[in-house]
Amino acid sequence: MLRYFVSKLLISVVLLLGVLTLAFFMLRMTGDPVALMMSRDASPEEMEAFREMMGFNRPVSVQFLDFLSKAAVGNFGNSLHYATPALPLVMERLSATVKLAVIGLLMAILIGVPLGLTGGLNPGSPLDSLGRFWGLLGQSVPNFWLALLLILVFAVRLHWFPSFGADQAKSVVLPAFVLSLAVSSQILRMTRSTVLEVRGEDFVRTARSKGLNQATIYFKHILRNVAIPLISVIGVQFGYMLGGSIYIETIFAWPGMGQLLSQAIGWRDFPLVQALAIFTSVVVLALNLATDLAYALLDPRIRYGK
């Protein structure tokens, strides 16, 4: 168990180093980082002064080590737009993104798991047809289009929810729902197919041969086995929601990291973009680690290192 966890932790560290390296070299890939960061009509003198200030005139290896040592203590330099350290700006937006992702994930689980379970236990039933329709819908509807449609219907026509911002408690409903749709269909399809698979397993027949009642068979024998792959899907999807809500936060003007990222790109604020990219990676890596841990707790085959 400890060995399993340590190995997963080491893999995460290696991945994080990879992310940092990519983030550093991406800025230099296109040539001159100064040209990338400054507007086109900056004078050569201004550009030289900027180069001096950012330390871009030093050898790349020195810059890289400098970048790594600063990144280790959470220093990603100053945002060009705000002229304040980049990381605190990111952290400021974290709670809004987490709130959106958590509510979206809850919606996705509440829709996906029950529909997936009933569909898997009674394939071909009306609820299963509904579930399969939902699964198809969730995978094929583009979320920006759905966002605009929902704003049109529920904000503009019906006035049930605000169309943008985060100043009311119910503001979160529309963006969270849009964010949840694709994820709910993923969870639904995964739950359904796993239930179908597990309920045909020999050990379920053994459980029936013991004369256990249906509820015990479902909860003790089927659902616990379904939970294992489901946890990993939910973990991965949660990471995707935290890092992938750029469109949705932009459309709904939700003051989270995604909105900040789209603004930072517009401002050519490279230190801020870098800080956002790295921070999001750290969050996703931490989530994956937590998922691996949950996986091990649920599955003795992993816990005892098969």
Place this chain on the structure above:
Amino acid sequence: MAVILEVKDLVTKFYTLDGVVNAVNGVSFTLDEGETLAVVGESGCGKSVSMMSVMGLISSPPGKVESGEALYYTSQGARDLLKLSANEMNEVRGGQIGFVFQDPQTSLNPILKVGEQISESLMKHLGISARDARLRALELLAEVGISDPELRYNAYPFQMSGGMRQRVMIAIAVACTPRIVIADEPTTALDVTIQAQIVNLLKQLRAKMGVATIWITHDLGLVAGLADRVLVMYGGKIMEAAPVDLLYDNPCHPYTVGLLGALPRLDIHEAKRLVSIDGAPPDATIPINHCPFAWRCIHAFEHCWNENPVLTNVEEAHQVACFHVFEKGG
């Protein structure tokens, strides 16, 4: 001896996308108290499906027990297992009738401790506390020959060998001292030395508990040393039923003769090809009204293609379903 289980005219079909599979086509047999009944036949002949049907373990859909009776005799009289409610059936399954399945790799829940998988049956049927169930499960583990039961109680199936898992499966089957144990090819997935151990274990338990056993197998060598009586199945029907000695001394049905002839012999030393029965088992989706073995039978004549033979006494306690035996003298 008193009859404990009487199955009459059992018919089971599977409604699949490829058509209706006629898996069991009118199977009738009886099981006496304490008797060991072997059910033999090649894969797909309906031997497992018959027993699963009796116990309500056919998944529906696609399977459906169409007709028949399965009378289970107790001191209170007979009950038709096919007509019991789900709750009543759950009392019988695991409590009165235990099961040992073929593949111990997949028949145990991979994420539950094996001890719990024994205890849950004890708690359900004997109504005892978790604590008492644990103590009883430890005894059972020792009884099926697992050393260090305390340690093994908390093991997961993947931490055990195939033979040990099958021992656990047997402990589950006999946990509530059932009157019948149905063993569905319990040694097929095991290697030969372990097979012998498992067979001996089941024999010991049978002698100790006096439990009636239905042993589903295609290993005729095993049957000879184990069974009191044998049912030979083909195409979802019983072709021949006889006490084990009579069957080996005087096999009547051409299929039984073929099966026995196909056994490899250790006492003949010249190099010979193994004998087999020509042809393949019939496609069960085609309904037939003649002998299902007719396609492969070297003795088949006109009558065999016009009518489906029924089991008839050929001698005391020995029944055969074959026109050739009765009309052409075997």
